[in-house]
Amino acid sequence: MEAYLSDTPGELHGFPPNKHARDESGDVQKNPKFRSPRLLPVPDSVNARGRIFMGAHFKIAQFAMISPRMHYYDDILRSAKIYIGYIGPHLPSSKTN
Secondary structure (H helix, E strand, O other): HHHHHHHOOOOOOOOOHHHHEEOOOOHHHHHHHHHHHEEOOOOEEEEEEEEEEEOOOOEEOOOOOOOOOEEEEEEHHHOOEEEEEEOOOOOOOOOOO
């Protein structure tokens, strides 16, 4: 995903760099209250537990406390797929709760 965003072919749709986060903050990654909502479903072939932390996300919009996000897991190198785990209001973090 990073390679595509940093060097989007001219005829394809890009996304502004400031609207993408390659991962969550250390606080979100370490705090179970914030980490847990980001453990999102994936096929067992991706993770035996059927869930994986999806810190990478797109900032779809900025609107008060809603600020929708799309969280995903980039599995391009292994399966040639990107898994979308969540699209909706901003998940809990120290800045939103």
